[in-house]
Amino acid sequence: xTMLKKFKQAALKSLxxxxxxxxxxxxxxxxxxxxxxxxxxxxxxxxxxFNGSQFISTDLFRDRLELLRRSKCxxxxxxxxxxxxxxxxxxxxxVAITFDDGLSDFYRRAFPLIQExxxxxxxxxxxxxxxxxxxxxxLMCSYLLWxxxxxxxxxxxxxxxxxRTDLDGLDEREAALALIHAYARGQKLxxxxxxxxxASLAARLDVxxxxxxxxxxxxxxTPDEVVKLAAGGVDVQLHxxxxxxxxxxxxxxxxxxxxRKSIQELTDRNPTHxxxxxxxxxxxFLPWLREAGVISAxxxxxxxxxxxxxxxxxxxxxDNATLSPxxxxxxxxxxxxxxPQRRVAEHAFAGGTS
Ligand SMILES: [Zn+2]
Numbered sequence: 001x002t003m004l005k006k007f008k009q010a011a012l013k014s015l016x017x018x019x020x021x022x023x024x025x026x027x028x029x030x031x032x033x034x035x036x037x038x039x040x041x042x043x044x045x046x047x048x049x050f051n052g053s054q055f056i057s058t059d060l061f062r063d064r065l066e067l068l069r070r071s072k073c074x075x076x077x078x079x080x081x082x083x084x085x086x087x088x089x090x091x092x093x094x095v096a097i098t099f100d101d102g103l104s105d106f107y108r109r110a111f112p113l114i115q116e117x118x119x120x121x122x123x124x125x126x127x128x129x130x131x132x133x134x135x136x137x138x139l140m141c142s143y144l145l146w147x148x149x150x151x152x153x154x155x156x157x158x159x160x161x162x163x164r165t166d167l168d169g170l171d172e173r174e175a176a177l178a179l180i181h182a183y184a185r186g187q188k189l190x191x192x193x194x195x196x197x198x199a200s201l202a203a204r205l206d207v208x209x210x211x212x213x214x215x216x217x218x219x220x221x222t223p224d225e226v227v228k229l230a231a232g233g234v235d236v237q238l239h240x241x242x243x244x245x246x247x248x249x250x251x252x253x254x255x256x257x258x259x260r261k262s263i264q265e266l267t268d269r270n271p272t273h274x275x276x277x278x279x280x281x282x283x284x285f286l287p288w289l290r291e292a293g294v295i296s297a298x299x300x301x302x303x304x305x306x307x308x309x310x311x312x313x314x315x316x317x318x319d320n321a322t323l324s325p326x327x328x329x330x331x332x333x334x335x336x337x338x339x340p341q342r343r344v345a346e347h348a349f350a351g352g353t354s
Contacts (some may be wrong), residue, residue, distance in 0.1 A: 027092065033304035034079070034085045036096045037064075038148035038316040042109035044215060046159055050146045053320050058109050060321055065117040067325060068095060071332045075236055078273055081319055082296045093332055098122045098298065098316065100239060100275055102130065104216045107225040120159065124298075125230065125276035127262035129220035137194040140218040141180050141201060145173040148205025155295040158200055159183040165204075184235030218292070230267035237264070237273040238294065245277055249288055256292045273297070274312075286312050304337060 024254045039061070040054040040087055041047055047055040068075060074091040076084070081096040099106055101235050102125035114121050129136050136170035145153070153176055155163040161179055165172045180201070184194055212218070221229070230236055241258035257276070271297045276285075279300030289297055296311050303315035317331055330336040 003281060004117060009352045019163060022136040027334060029306075029337070030338045031086065031090060031092055031094075033083050033306050033334065033337075034090060034094050034096060034099060034314075035304055036081075036314060036316040038298070038318045039097070039110070039320075040101055040299060041101045042105050044105045044109065044217060047105075047143070047217070050143055050319065052322065053318065056320050059114070061110060062113055063325065064319065064328065065113055065119065067329060068332065069117065071329060073332050075119040077272070078122040078237070078296070079235070080245065081134060081271040082273075082305075082311065084309070086326065088307065093334075095332065096120075096122065097201070098124060100124045101126055101243070102221045102226070102239070103234075104138075104219045104221055107221055111229060111232065111234070111343060114234070117168050118208075120233070120235065122237050122273065124237050124273075125226065125238040125259075125263060126220070126243040126277065127259050130223055130262070130279070132191055132224060133222060134195045135212070135218040136220060137184070137191075137198060138177075138181065140198050142173070142177050143202050143218055144198065144205055144207055145176055147202075149173070151205050153204065155179060158197070158204065195271060213214075224289045226263075230269070235273075236263050236267050237270070237271045237275070239275050240277050241242075243277045245280060245282070245285060247282065247284065252285065253292055256289075256294070259290075281313065286310075304334070 011292055039056065040060050041056075042047075043055045048057045049197040058201045073093040075095050075097060076091075078098060080130070081094055081122065083089070084090050097119060097208045099110060100120060102123055106123065106274070110121075110348060135317065145167055145192045152164065152166050155176065159179065161183065163176065163179055165176060167173050167176065170260075180197075183189075184197065186195075188343075199209050202212070220330050226236060236257050238256060241262065242255060244255065246255065272293055273295040274289060274294045276297060276299055281297070281299055291313055296314055298316050300316045300318055301315040302317055305314045309315065319328065322332075327336065
């Protein structure tokens with residue numbers, strides 16, 4: 001055996017005992033996979049305390065961008081990333097960043113950081129509330145109930161329903177929200193009527209609604225902001241016009257058409273990538289998406305996209321403060337995917353001794 005070979009053997013042995021070979025294996029595994037990150041809002045004030053799965057703080061988003069840079073991740077535009085995934089041509093630690101909905105905070109909080117770190121980002125924009133510059137009804141009602149969490153609510157004067165509750169518990173707030181939704185649906189409230197309802201709800205809960213309106217809390221991006229974002233390099237893609245996926249082909253296709261028409265008007269580009277609103281998908285949608293010329297579609301199911309993933313059912317990692325920096329990093333490197341397997345192996349071992 002030559003000295004070099006001896007040296008290599010010894011080096012490999014020590015690397016193996018340090019667990020590095022596992023990491024090398026994981027990186028090879030990782031190279032054939034794409035990590036698509038999913039975000040929603042970046043808080044203007046306290047929204048991340050209201051809903052930590054949908055909103056993150058500006059500081060957390062900055063930390064994530066720094067980690068992406070430090071971990072030497074290749075952040076690719078979504079379209080290129082999907083193409084290279086299926087061509088088996090991904091660089092090491094490939095990542096795509098996506099934001100859902102297009103809340104107004106994207107322009108004020110996320111976009112400056114995206115520019116500072118010079119990363120490509122895809123924004124799945126739902127367009128109805130961009131043209132209708134009032135708060136997104138469901139989101140605003142939920143936020144108002146949380147803002148009024150030290151209060152009691154009587155729905156009698158608002159909806160006629162016999163329902164009184166303290167709002168300090170999540171279950172109570174969810175019950176109230178479900179009744180409000182049922183009322184709005186049942187009464188077929190128009191967008192204007194919903195807006196009046198939200199203002200009345202705020203008044204009952206002593207929440208300063210005018211202040212929220214002036215801060216554009218729970219508003220979508222204005223058409224003008226979308227134009228500026230597209231000019232600044234943000235890739236604007238499909239998320240339906242009214243944030244819904246009817247199970248009727250014509251209604252479903254109309255949602256895509258209306259959404260696409262608005263995005264085309266604002267960006268001068270034809271959007272071909274789609275994200276299921278609220279992550280809700282059904283296999284009957286797939287042929288309709290193909291018919292609408294959609295190239296890729298993303299869900300909210302956790303995982304890496306690989307060549308065996310269906311292009312119209314690509315998983316993503318919903319990133320938020322519940323993921324520690326180490327956990328987030330393990331997703332970037334691919335080690336996260338190995339963790340459940342290790343647990344399975346431990347179970348197998350335990351089984352073997354019994
Ligand atoms: Zn959405």
